[in-house]
Amino acid sequence: MTVMHAKNQRLSIKLLRWVILTALFAGGLLSIGQISLDAFRAMDVLKNQAAQILDVVKDPATQAVYSIDPELAKQVVEGLFQQREIRYAGIGHPDETLLAEKSRPLQEAPFRWLTDPIFGKEQQFSVQLIKHEPEPVYYGDLVITIDTVYKSELFIERSVVVFISGILRASILAAILFLVYHYLLTRPLSNIIQSLLRVNPSEPGRQSIPAPRNHENDELGVWVNTANDLLGEISDNQQKRRAAEARVLKLSQYDPLTGLPNRLMFRNHLQNTLDDAKHAGHKVAVLCCGIDDFKSINSQFNYTVGDQLLQAFAERLSNNDGSLQTASRLGGDQFSLIQYNIHNAYNVAELAEKLLKRLNEPFEIEDYSINLYTTIGITIFPDDGSNADDLLQKSEQTMTLAKTVSRNQFQFYVASVDSEMRERKSMEKDLSNALNNNEFHIVFQPQIDYQSKAIIGAEVLLRWVHPTRGFVPPDIFIPIAENNGSIVDIGNWVLDEACRQAAIWQQQGHFIKLAINLSAVQLKDSAIEAYIKSTLEKHHIEPRYLEVEITETGVMENLSNAVETLNKIKQYGVSTAIDDFGTGYSSLSYLKKLPIDKVKIDKQFVHDLLIDEDDTSIVNAVIQLSKSLHLSVIAEGVETKEQEAYLVSRGCDMGQGYFYSRPVAAEEFLSYLLEYTRNPPQIG
Template structure:
């Protein structure tokens, strides 16, 4: 049953206290009684011995006379007097080498307490004293024998012990009840009154209610507790309105993105669910567009955080203004937006909206007085054709966007069932990549690098290849981003660096003593604090002159952490190796990096080499990069050279080195060595080129 306080009677503090006090009292009473009984047992044992010795002392003298005179009758009369004592079991006067002079005997007592008394005091105790006469000479006549039955004394002791035990327990219980009553009056009853008062107060709206102060207890612990509880109730009442306002604000923030003020994913899901549940929703399609910004992380890393957020707000406002009342726009993630279009009669309407949104993004945005163009990719899914569950529809739109972005940028793609299959295949490919290094599926190929001035092959770029046991060669553009995402690039990058150094060492042992090798370093490797020690170790292990090892890093890799990248690159440069910036011109504010980082070489991205010399935009960019390198005294190498016209234009513009399919495709180690021998054996005159207006890079 439960009391008025709502607490089960067995669980009440007073009931538990009573149990504890009674238990403790019983244990204490029994313990004290046992101690007293123990001491009583010792006293009873001594009493038995004392009584026996007194009886022997009392009849010793007449027993000696009877033994001396050899009078059995006198001896029996003397011993018969002992039989008045109920505890005497056997009494005898013994003569040396003769039968007993006199013996009296009584059966052992049949007392019900005998089992306990025998255990405590032994069943029979034996006492002996010699009988002798001292004058005129010491002469021994025999001995006086006495056997005491302890049952009579044991019965008295046990009865007394029971009284002691029972009285001790009752005294302890009485004291326990007295303490319990005192505790109840002082603490339990006031607490029960406070509990009843608390039950009458609503903690969400305590209002003017307060706990009553216990009588005559203004300065004890209970009064302090009551005052503290009343202060807490006042605080709850005082902050109730503030909490309600905060909850309203939290509710609003939970439905909208704090930065762009666009509805968030949860609100998008609710809006889409309402559209699906709306009567007549099956009359027309609902299109869900997922728009993801391309390379927004690079912009976020390049500019300060506030500037990047400001530009994201500009993009959100631009999209919201363009959509207007034609759809519902919300924010899915850091750089992803979702647009819901209802009453779409034909899928092409969603495609037109996607194209219009991409066109809106194509308009440059000014960031810190610099115009930046941000592209996007759109994935489209349709209700009810592609599904009817809200979460699945949003997920399918994201999948379509991801797949569109993996193929190219600034495009849109409709969701198809094969997208799920392709996503699963990508996940399987990621798992296979984890085992690729262990199964020796990775290898290096080498693409020659030509010095334009001497027409000599001065180096090679080590390029990673993955030959999948089932799918064959996998494009690096596919598996390198995978490796960077799941951090597999760390062991793979270490393997590439060591394998390239080992191969260069093998070439140096032959006739290619001055050959240089270039190795790409990922952004994750660049952040590794042990990378400098790793490079030093490999240079020493494979006896490579530092100038013949070239480390290439991309602009995007150093933008992720400018401060750490600067420190790491300066430490790497201190080892004496060559540093090159790969894909130069594809990022933001490359000029600032040339001033901040210790690069020895710029690598013109192949996207700028394409179309030379006919493409005027690429021509201007390439010539500007070469001129920039000359201004900073930095060599320039171009990749992706595919024909003589591109080579000639680059030479005339002052480019220092080049690589590409015009010279050779990437080759395996043995093929590369053979190619290098053939190149070296060709006549120098046949490979010599003219360099009109040749710049002297070293003088700048």
């Protein structure tokens, strides 16, 4: 029901409407009755007036008929017409010619249509003319006709007054009755209704309905008290029902022993999570955790200890670092968790390893210190399944399968992914020992100045030769080092080793600038500027002989922090360059903000420079953009004479690539430097 319709249905409006209608009807009816009585009285007055008129002129009219005197008869008739109501008058014998008569038309009036049906248009009256001497002798008649319009006019005026006054009296009475009724009933009822509307349906007993003032002991007061009692009963019943529903819900959705969500609730929550992840384009991991050989716990101790152990295990599973969420108990000794918004399987492997470590810590139950071991099966959405049932089933199967092979480990559903994760974890472990085992070395790739045709610098590149794996490509181990933070120590070693070698060359008279790569992780390290300064001072290298290269994507991770760090490095005298320019998402506005001296064109654009129009356009744009910002430009990955010629023609300042030399060790680089100095090639 709409608000407007509800207002129209209010009792006070209905009451007002009916009181007014009833009063108007009664007032109108009484007025009509009074007007009808007035009509009868008006007709009687008309008849009495006619009788009086006839009585006045009866004798002169009788004398005129008796003496057959037309002049006298005419005078009598003219005398009658002095009365405006007289429309016709005549004197004479019925069987003879009238002695005198006169008439005039009916008076026009706008209300005749209403009064003529009541009084008639005219009323005729007559009197016999009789002379008594000595016996009564009949001589004729005096006839008059009265126009009713004049009496009708008075009647209409009185009727209007009567009707209007009757309606006014009825309206005043209706208003008085309405106010009395409103004060006694409708207003208290309205207040009760407003109090009812304020009652919270979910907690009806919290707020009682106040009894209307002066109605505490009448029917309204009794009704309010009864309603309050009823609301209290409803509130009590609701509380009992909610408590019962909560108990039923907890039994149906939560494990009674651990308090964790059960399989059904976990499955529903997982499906909702997958729906959200599908919409957002995220990955989700499901981890099924099974306690290894839990039956022996019950056999070795007792079921009470076993239950307490499960409760402690569930609590530890729930109190993780926040990266794993929605822990649940699937049943028996099996539990499950969800990891949201993962980037790759490696993230899951790290978390699984941390979880295993936390769960392996001893549990203190009563007087026992108990060690539990756990096996985890992992599935990833959408790679391993598109719905909750598939992912949960496969994670349980993977966990069960992993237990048959070994205990206290994690395993991915896809064997290839699992193998890759184990390989990366093993490599991460080996990487942490590589520095101490002297498995790293650096190589140098010369940088050629196209103007002077001289080797003016070299890029320092890191190489890892594993004792069993052999050569490990940098694009494999660098991301791992950045992910676990070891890149800081490795980067510091590279800087120290490069400065050590530069010092040796300078002692031999070869002053060239060395460019080292600075990762995004190092850029965030607050101590990087101090370490660069201390390392240069340690090896007595001037800052102008060092250049740090930062990647475009590394800078964009935290632009303000990168700008601050680079400013400090540059103020010390170390030059700066942005590496792999064009492969990320930086723009002209970002490039203007960065305190850099050089832009390096990525080798992927140089490789197809002369055959791919898009790469040609990008290279030209980078060179023009750099020149407009007064930055020098170096091209990486130059492999042919034609590429070099094109770059020189476009204004590129420097080049680096296999066309000049592959990255080589320090001794070989020195030989190349000496040979190049003796026999410099043609440039361009």
